[in-house]
Amino acid sequence: MAYTKANGNGRVFPVPAAVPGRFASEYSEVQTSRLHISLPLPSVLKNPFDVVDGPPSFTAGNPEEIAKLFPNLFGQPSAMLMPGDSSERLDKGLRIGVVLSGGQAPGGHNVISGIFDFLQRRTKGKSKLYGFRGGPIGIMKCKYVELTEDFIYPYRNQGGFDMICSGRDKIETPEQFKQAEETVRKLDLDGLVVIGGDDSNTNACLLAQNFRAKNMKTRVIGCPKTIDGDLKCKEVPASFGFDTACKLYAEMIGNVMKDARSTGKYYHFVRLMGRAASHITLECALETHPNIAIIGEEVAANKQTLKSVTGYITDIICKRSELGYNYGVILIPEGLIDFIPEVQQLIAELNEILAQDVVDKEGLWKKKLRRQSHELFEFLPEAIQEQLLLERDPHGNVQVAKIETENMLIQMVENELNERKQEYKYNGQFRGQSHFFGYEGRCGLPSNFDANYCYALGFAAGALLQSGKTGLISSVGNLAAPVEEWTVGGTALTSLMDVERRHGKFKPVIKKALVELEGAPFKKFASLRDDWALMNRYLSPGPVQFVGPTANMINQTLLLELGAQA
Amino acid sequence: MAYTKANGNGRVFPVPAAVPGRFASEYSEVQTSRLHISLPLPSVLKNPFDVVDGPPSFTAGNPEEIAKLFPNLFGQPSAMLMPGDSSERLDKGLRIGVVLSGGQAPGGHNVISGIFDFLQRRTKGKSKLYGFRGGPIGIMKCKYVELTEDFIYPYRNQGGFDMICSGRDKIETPEQFKQAEETVRKLDLDGLVVIGGDDSNTNACLLAQNFRAKNMKTRVIGCPKTIDGDLKCKEVPASFGFDTACKLYAEMIGNVMKDARSTGKYYHFVRLMGRAASHITLECALETHPNIAIIGEEVAANKQTLKSVTGYITDIICKRSELGYNYGVILIPEGLIDFIPEVQQLIAELNEILAQDVVDKEGLWKKKLRRQSHELFEFLPEAIQEQLLLERDPHGNVQVAKIETENMLIQMVENELNERKQEYKYNGQFRGQSHFFGYEGRCGLPSNFDANYCYALGFAAGALLQSGKTGLISSVGNLAAPVEEWTVGGTALTSLMDVERRHGKFKPVIKKALVELEGAPFKKFASLRDDWALMNRYLSPGPVQFVGPTANMINQTLLLELGAQA
Incomplete structure (x- = not known):
């Protein structure tokens, strides 16, 4: 539909031709319907x-x-x-x-x-x-x-x-x-x-x-x-x-959940935006009820390690396998590794070493890492190790932001499951599928x-x-x-x-407002997550509606925070 | 909202407890609203x-x-x-x-x-x-x-x-x-x-x-x-x-377009489902007006090579750069490389060679490739070369399906642009961003x-x-x-x-119904794509609506095909 047709009252708004391409001369039906309200x-x-x-x-x-x-x-x-x-x-x-x-x-x-x-x-x-x-x-x-x-x-x-x-x-x-x-x-x-x-x-x-x-x-x-x-x-x-972006991500997550349950053979690891705070992951969890959602602020507060996060995920996958579920949905904030102190320490040491030394193939350089950092480095999947060593920013620093946390976790969980299989502690099938929901949410209607x-x-x-x-x-x-x-x-x-x-x-x-572990949204999540982990309480929020009975819902985080204040 | 509350007429449907987790006991508001209609x-x-x-x-x-x-x-x-x-x-x-x-x-x-x-x-x-x-x-x-x-x-x-x-x-x-x-x-x-x-x-x-x-x-x-x-x-x-999936993908593409135009610095390469046919890519193109959409059937009909597809994309990026646009949106069907004969030939030769020979570091094994295949192999980005050589399925065959076409094209386009820069034929900034819209669309409402x-x-x-x-x-x-x-x-x-x-x-x-190059949908696309390539005619279809004036639209492909029949 042409833009000039969009205006129902007959007034024609000229398309500023002097700025070609800067804005669309055409609108979709839904866009048009939104112009008028x-x-x-x-x-x-x-x-x-x-x-x-x-x-x-x-x-x-x-x-x-x-x-x-x-x-x-x-x-x-x-x-x-x-x-x-x-x-x-x-x-x-x-x-x-x-x-x-x-x-x-x-x-x-x-x-x-x-x-x-x-x-x-x-x-x-x-x-x-x-x-x-x-x-x-x-x-x-x-x-x-x-x-x-x-x-x-x-x-x-x-x-x-x-x-x-x-x-x-x-x-x-x-x-x-x-x-x-x-x-x-x-x-x-x-x-x-x-x-x-x-x-x-x-x-x-x-x-x-x-x-x-x-x-x-x-x-x-x-x-x-x-x-x-x-x-x-x-x-x-x-x-x-926040409201729109979370609703868009939650729609996609709900669809992926339906897919997971229908095929019964994939673990979907979904990385969501939110580098400094995990509000988006928490809100999406409250809207969709995933089997696992990792909240960065909790990881930091409990001083968790990458190994313990991996262990937490792996434990749930093993328990679910015993119940006959070899599928699931796991939400991860993109800033997860920024919340883990040992990773920060490793990165700092790597930046120091890489600035001065050659990375020899025999791995002698690794002796310069502190013990904890060395152990963490060895725990990382090979592809991530390579990425840390090879991809550097113009200042020569390791590019943490480029690490695809969801893929890293899939590999670590897979390694851990293989070990448990060897020990006859796990007998399921694991297939990880990664997703990143990012840009799609920032510019929605x-x-x-x-x-x-x-x-x-x-x-x-x-x-x-x-x-x-x-x-x-x-x-x-x-x-x-x-x-x-x-x-x-x-x-x-x-x-x-x-x-x-x-x-x-x-x-x-x-100061950035982080997820409060004593706040109502996190407490609700914490009280339900064990149930979500093993049972499948998936919710599919569906696409954002602009008219009808479901058009004016507000997000869970805001509702719960306001309710707690009242 | 609890499932048993969902039924407005007071009848309570029992949740089959004997099948735990097989279906949700809870519904989102939108899901509930859909149950009743x-x-x-x-x-x-x-x-x-x-x-x-x-x-x-x-x-x-x-x-x-x-x-x-x-x-x-x-x-x-x-x-x-x-x-x-x-x-x-x-x-x-x-x-x-x-x-x-x-x-x-x-x-x-x-x-x-x-x-x-x-x-x-x-x-x-x-x-x-x-x-x-x-x-x-x-x-x-x-x-x-x-x-x-x-x-x-x-x-x-x-x-x-x-x-x-x-x-x-x-x-x-x-x-x-x-x-x-x-x-x-x-x-x-x-x-x-x-x-x-x-x-x-x-x-x-x-x-x-x-x-x-x-x-x-x-x-x-x-x-x-x-x-x-x-x-x-x-x-x-x-x-x-097809209708729902395309609408979901088109919603996301429309959002990415808004993002591209707002930031003005990324080329978004979006891979879409459709291995054997490019109907989804074509429909999404008709719904959103991307700068480029590659239709596999056309690539096959014109016996295009990977180099010529790369050249086509690069040419448009260069022209856009001259107009001041260093951003854009490009749609790619996931089956693209299956439509390119030379790639099929290379894969066949690789499977033959890898089954018999050791891949020596000096690259002597490459001499066994035919000339055209050798050239194509050298044209491929290093990461893809490695992937072809290292990742094999249980039968030892190269895993074509695992190649992330959008990332491969980003790398090839980048290489080509760098060459043109050396020759002073291009002076822009190129930053590729990859997306795969797949699972999210198969299970939408x-x-x-x-x-x-x-x-x-x-x-x-x-x-x-x-x-x-x-x-x-x-x-x-x-x-x-x-x-x-x-x-x-x-x-x-x-x-x-x-x-x-x-x-x-x-x-x-x-027989699979492929995109017909003489069909109304492709012809409409072909008649408009040059305009879309340089001007920015982006359409943002927005989320699927279930009620209101935009709820009953059908997809462009069907509309055009039925119109052509009538």
Whole structure:
């Protein structure tokens, strides 16, 4: 269906021919059906509101250092939108810039749509919205596009970040901060919205501090984005994109489970995104009930070794074999080996040795490894050993990220099973099948939850900027309730911060929210996993639905966390 | 949600505890929503009908040999259901067996539901339906289960083949035919429904011939199943499962396209199922508009070499780079290298050499390769060379199926691009990213099309058996029209047959329906691909919808083929 046919009300949006290929001139039926829908808003955003300050804020740690790093922002209160009338008083327009930072997450386009619609409704068309192209580099190099109704419309409720694209650059050096100042001065910006993860929001806070210290009028508001789900706190109960990505992965996992049970002869090892935290693996486990799910945070807390993780998996495979099941589904977070201290130690030693020595064929070099590392190296499958020795990054370092954890585990489990077979402890058939579900999830059509949540986040960012706030992260709460009852406000970014010591200096960081072993989602998982391991409680969530009775479900992690809070 | 809660009308279906783990006691919301729906039926099946014979049938080739192989079936007419009343006359019940054969395809459970519901409605509850467990081996070993309402209910409209599971065994030897005879005699079967692909339907026809030759009462009806889409003809316009599988793959491809465009730095090489035919790749191309899609049948027709396929891809990458696009999406059928004659030749020579000689490190063994094969071997990436030499199956043969075509092409394209860079013919950045979409698609929740189509195929099989037909394949036509207008009948299996000479004997085969280069789907693709290659016409089909305006779309291949016929 042609794009211009998509707009049911007869209005034709021109395809910007000047940017060939940057966006599609054609839409699928489902994409088209999503373009049209009108999104629900929290009721506080539908009516006049006041922005009310809360009490002074704290920090996640090291308040003295945070106070030094953010002298103009430290301790500032969070803000909350309440029914009122002050918001209607503003008669001048706002000039706002927006940037997408880091990896894609479903819903990013709706944050921008939300900012745009807020400005349209609340500043009577007198405002301007600029989109910086290709991430923070667009700010530094002043590469931008004016975001008009015609420009934004084709991206409403669509996945991807292709409206203005994203990038992974950071604004770090004094020179780069200067470039950012020049850009916001040139565009005469009242506000800047940074849509990104923990690093990008830290960066947003540094920009806010910098602009304020220089008495510039530009305010900065962050928005919580990451499919990994590791940017959250009490006031920001979820990062957007997590819901859609998990639903997409869970659909695929559910299908693989059906396949496993139907054929009865494969163990599917599924690697899922999430390098620093295992929220995706945990959520997918809660949605699909796999036989095994490895949670990195638990592995770290229990100081598990690669051998013990392998042993845990192998034990379950043996027990299942006794029950007659020579198949199963196992979920693994891609960051698993980063959670295992002994692997980190081995990598460090390897980097040291490989930088100085030749790897002799006789293996004499291995004597330089400490005993534990040597044992671990010998425990690794041959292909992984080779990979560690041969594939190096430009700095000569071992490329840990390139290790396909699921294939490594399959090989280790297979070795272990063979040993047990020799000892007559196992008599089954094992065939491993590996999967990596990654890119497919980052750019899906946003679920209703992500579409609505992002739209509200965009409105909130607009409202905070309109009321002159800076250094806050857009915060929408009460998410288990109907959209009308959602709360809207902003949380002091400094309150999420701690410092890390790097190169002799304190650097501000928003701590990644890891899976809490005392949290409700993990506890639910832990209470059920032994049953899932041996019985087959597979759930098949099916494809994301946009209409009908199943269209508005939210993810288990959020439901359980909110339930535990209530 | 607990399974017993799923049934909205208050009836509780017991979970068969005697079969632990064989099916889920829990359902996702979407699964539950699918359990309840009532499926539409072609109007001819909703009212009394007659089964009317058509003219005598022909064969796909070699009628004399087919006549010898199927003396009791050869030339029998196809059958068509027409409004009438004879079907109501039968007053005795039927005893029918059903078997799932080969790889899973979404909709299999609905064929069984259709047979069951037909028997319930048309034989007043006097019939029995038996499901053979684990495929044809279940027939040979007489392993079966009686399929009751309670047993079937949890699988209605669900993916997978886990109701009775499937298998890849064949009934081939005289001994095995004898076992099958014993089983159908023991169960006193009036009919047997074989749900499977080309091989399984050939097997069904041999069983039909065998039973009839022995004056047994058991009739045999086939049903067209395969996600690969290569079992079809004029009377059987589609094999079930193709629609759902392609929609699932297309969803993922659409997401990857969004990702490619958003980041602008990866070439995604996506391998898709389909070893013997490239229908899946073609359909996914029509649904998503990739920059490149390789169709195996075209590669074979043009006698392309691996080098020319690589060159074709590399040329487009170079042209795109000149336009500023260093990203893209490329679809590849998993059977690609089977379509390339020179690769088959190399493999044959390698098998010969490796069986006799030692592979010396100096590479002297390579002198035994013919010149063309030698050149091809040297053209292959090192990793693939090693794989060919090292990984052998139990017979010592090279394992072609294990070659990851997408990774091989990435490496070859990269090599070619590096050469062009040296010659200053290319100045871009190339980063390949590989994907294999396979298992995820075989067991998805059936689309509305597959759910409805399979249900009608099951009803048709029941109706054909009731009217005493044998050796037919269940045929439902006019599929582009609303379900009410679908035609229902059966096609003589012998009419799909040809013979192949194997071990000095003629063996009957149903020829796989390959992608026709003169067919409407390929012609549409061919007319658009140059535009897709350079411009980015990506379509994102999104997740399969079960309700709403986009729920009843059928796939492009079927639409175009039916349109061309009309």
